Amino acid sequence: MSCKFKLLLENAEQMVVVCRKEEEFLLQEGMQQLAVLENASLVVGNDGYIKAVGPTELIRNQFSHESFETKIDCSGKCVLPGFIDAHTHPVWAGDRVNEFAMKLAGATYMEIHQAGGGINSTVEYTTAASEEELYCSFKHRLQRMLRAGTTLVECKSGYGLKLETELKMLRVIERAQTEMDIGISSTYCGAHSVPKGKNAVEAADDIITNHLPALKQLALNGEIHVDNIDVFCEKGVFDLDSTKRILQAGKAIGLHLNFHGDELSPMKSAELGAELGAHAVSHLEEISDEGIVALAKTKCSAVLLPTTAYILRLKQPRARDMLNAGVIVSLGSDFNPNAYCLSMPMVMHLACVNMRMSLNEALAAATINAAYALGRSHTHGSLEVGKQGDVVIINSSRWEHLIYQFGGHQELIEYVIIKGKIV
C-alpha cells in the first residue's frame, strides 16, 4: 500500500524555517529575526511539497493516523531550508590551477585575462571538449554542491562565446535538469568575454542578432529553456552601453536580467540594473553610493560573492551599507575556475567574517533572498507550507554550527533532501 505522505521529520532540536508567511524576500530587519522553532516537525507530501511544519506535539496529534514513506528522528539535530547558490559558472573543461599560483605571485585577474588566460583559456578547453565530457564533470560538481547542502543552483553558460559552444553548454545544463534532483536556474552568459577578433560592440551585435533569436527558437521548440541572461559588465570587457543593449534584447525574449557588475571597476552597473528592472546584479565590490540607493529603491537583489573578493583580494562588497540602505542582499559561491568553491556553508562563513554579515543575515541571504534573486521565492528558500520540501539536516543541536565550523560541512550535514526525497 502506498503511503499518504512522503516524509516526516520529527523532534528537530531547532527548525530554522527562515520566514513565516510567504515573504518574497527579507530586508535587514527580517533577516535578523529569522523564525526558529524549537522541538519541531515537518511533513512533506507525495508531491514533494511541504504540508505541515510546527511544534512536534501539534504535528504528532494532527498526523497520528497517517503513513509516511520515510521518517527521520531529528532529536539532537537541526533542520534548515536547502541552500540556494545564486551565482555559479559550473560547466567547463580544463584547469586554471597555474593561474592561482600567478595570482599569489601578484598578477591581477585582468592582467591574466588580457594576456589570453582567464576566461579565454577556459573557452578554448570548453570549445574542444565533447558534450559528454562536459556533462560528466558538471554532474560531478553538482553532486559535490548537493553534499554541501545546495538544493537549487543558478548555472551559467559563458565559456563558449560562439553560439555553437554556448548551446552545447546550455544543453548540458538542460540535461542535468532532467536527470538530476538538484534544482537549476539556467543562465545564458554568452557575453562573458569579448571573443578574439571582435570588439564589444560587434560581439553585442552578434549576440542580439544571432544568439538570442536562436535561443528564442529553441525555447519555442521545447529544446532548451533558459531562465536568465547575464553579461560581464566590466572595463575592458562589455561597457555599459553594450551591456544595456544585450540585456534589453534578452528581456524582450522573456529572460530575467541577472548580470555581473561593478566587480573590478566602478561601472554604474547597479544603477543600470535598477533602471532595467533586473532581478539581480552580482559582485558589486565597486558599487557607488548612488548605486546602493538605486538598488534599494527597486526590487533588484545584490548577489554578493565573498569567495571572489577573498581569492582576488578585492575590496569586500559593502554588505552592511547595502543592508542598512534596504537592498535585498543574497549570496552565491561564484564557483568557476578562478574561484573554486562549491560550498555555501563556506560562502556564508566568509560573508560573516569578511563582509560583516550576522549568522542570521547570511542564512537568509543564502536561502530566501537567493531564491528571490532567481525568481523562485514562491516555491523555494524557506520551510513553509506549500513550498518545495528541500531541506538540510545537520548533526548539531544549534544551527549556527553550520556557519561557525569553517570547512566542516562534510561531517556536519547528515541529510540533504529535495522534494521530500533523500539525495
Ligand code: NIG
Ligand atoms: O564571476 N567576472 C566574471 N566572471 C567570473 C569569473 C569567470 C572566470 O574567471 O572564469 C566571476 O568572477
Ligand code: FE
Ligand atoms: Fe561570476
